[in-house]
Amino acid sequence: MREFIPGIQALGLEPSDAWLTIYGEHPQILTGVQVKNLNSLNTIMTSQEWDQMVTKLLDYVDNxxxxxxxAKPGFQM
Known part of the structure; x- marks a missing residue:
């Protein structure tokens, strides 16, 4: 996470919230981010940099x- 969050920020994603829940035998982490528009999101998520960050994250994350x-106003699921 120490490298992932700054990395996604450099790509143009802005963290909006993070949740850590201890559930069952393993902690679960949920992170929310925002981006200015769908085209930017598509560009980010199809980039080599995104692929490299996700691949590195998978060394530490299961599932x-x-x-x-x-995005809508109020709480979203």
Missing amino acids: LKIKTVK
Whole structure:
């Protein structure tokens, strides 16, 4: 996380929130980020830099899931 968050910020993603939940036998981490528009998100998520960061993150993370949603006011699931 020490390298991942600055890395995604350099790509143009802005962290908005982070949650750490101890659930079952393993901690679960949920991180929210925002980006200015869908085109920027597509550019970021298809970049070599993104692939390299995710590959490195997978050395430390099991069962990584990435979900994109359109931002709305209020709490989102």
